[in-house]
Amino acid sequence: MVVAEVPKLASAAEYFFKMGVEGKRFRPTVLLLMATALNVQISKPASEGVADMFSTELRTRLQSIAEITEMIHVASLLHDDVLDDADTRRGIGSLNFVMGNKISVLAGDFLLSRACITLASLKNTEVVSLIATAVEHLVTGETMQMSSSAEERSSMDYYLQKTYYKTASLISNSCKSIALLTGQTTEVALLAYEYGKNLGLAFQLIDDVLDFTGTSSSLGKGSLSDIRHGIVTAPILYAIEEFPELRSVVDRGLDNPENMDLALEYLGKSHGIQRTRELAAKHASLASAAIPCQRTMTRMFKDPDGHLKN
Template sequence: MGVVVPLEEDHGRGQNAVAVLQALVRTEMEAVNEFIRERMASDVPMIPELASHLINSGGKRLRPMLTIAASKMCGYTGKDHIKLAATVEFLHTATLLHDDVVDESDLRRGKKTARTVWGNQASVLVGDFLLGRAFKLMVETKSLRALEIIADAASIIAEGEVMQLAAAKDTGTTEDAYLRVISAKTAALFAAASEIGAVISQREGSEAAALHSYGRNLGIAFQLVDDALDYGGRAAALGKNTGDDFREGKITLPVVLAFRRGNAEERAFWQRTLQQGDRQEDDLEKAVELMHRHSALEDTILRARHYGAIAMDALAIFPESDHRDALTELVEFCINRNH
């Protein structure tokens, strides 16, 4: 299936935005990566082996880059942003390990998930190990406020997982309910990663609040685009099969919109395929056709643009700088990406 989501902007511009951000934080991210390698060490061989499988699987490390870029934009000159960025990556990796077990996912970024290689029990336990490492790193920074922010995010992410589990395969899910789930599951860590950059720079108050808003709205936009891409992206670019959400019975925003806007026959289709799990060979093609009929994919992207605009506006209180420009352009990347 080809690309069917209309992303009107130039993809090259978005990719360049990531390259610019990566160049700005390259030195710090090299230190973060070294820190991650050191802190993954364990006398139990399976732990670094399994953790490395996911950490080295080709992700862009957007969340730790947010911490570095936000702290530099706020004028930070110390070293604790390295530890906090590593903390963010450990927390993110732990949640991915747990997510793949809960979702019974077989692929992530085009590679077998850890659960398919080592099993569910090992994945959960190594995720717990990484959470422990994350909190140890936070304590080393001696910033109680940063610790509070990331601890809150960890709790919110877990709440989001439970909310998603409770609403699993429920075609009656509302848009508001779904937004609450992704605000918790995805946006909470984006918000925390951004906000702690201001906190360690002694910029609490309006600047910390602005970075929290930036990260939260960027995270929502990021997830909404993911939702659309699962039905309209390229499998090779996504690092997974298009339609994975459909095959797993996930209720995402394109489904919510198509279900709400559909007639009785169309709603029965969604109930059969997602709620009852009775999926046939041509059902994915039918699902995409229904989404186009009701502009569900296009409107999901429009929602993402709305949240992206809020994220960019949140940065306006900061003086002009290369880091502010890079964070602004990152929003465009997240909305216009094809993977």
């Protein structure tokens, strides 16, 4: 999907899809598992051959959603690294560090365009709208992070909204798209959305914890990368609740080494890390709760032969 006519652009677009630097592929894995869980026959086939053809076509469409989602995610990483002036990503040199900002931005744009072409080929207006909304949310979340006021930076509600836009929206809308393409009811599709939303929030909350507790080798990025860029995440926000004086330190700017060291000192005395883990566990539980509900709803709308009722 990322083949380009210009070799340099092709090389840049494929940079984070190459063996050894492709990351965990968390999103495609979740989506393919969702597809496996919800992939049922929409109508009774006339013959086994028709069934096989239908099954193959549906699997291809569902796999396309996983590929589209990962391309959009990687495009956002390329753009984020330019905005953050990052020099590493996933344990290697970031694309902007290796090939420059211009080619990195163009590679991100190219991946988005390829994702759009593949998305259009699915010929499902609702799915197109869902994925387009997720892309809009990525831009909105990044803008919220860049332009927040002092009041907003210290708000947990603001942080969670931004986190939904930057991380959870893409996976939640993609999960819903999987449900729609498999012919599920509106109720099941909404449960798929809730699953993806809460899983995405839990994923990001744990990532925020690892930014303080992980190592460069385990994270594929420098530890404390967020706080070094002045980004306030859940552990610090919880620490502010326990130590209100920390807010003035945050307001002065965490990109200042002295302020960062002081913030880390307050964090160490607080329950910020523990409370963030607890919030992540809460969202993980909400995601888990949506799974049996999806199964129940699917059974309610299936006939004895396992086909969805009209």
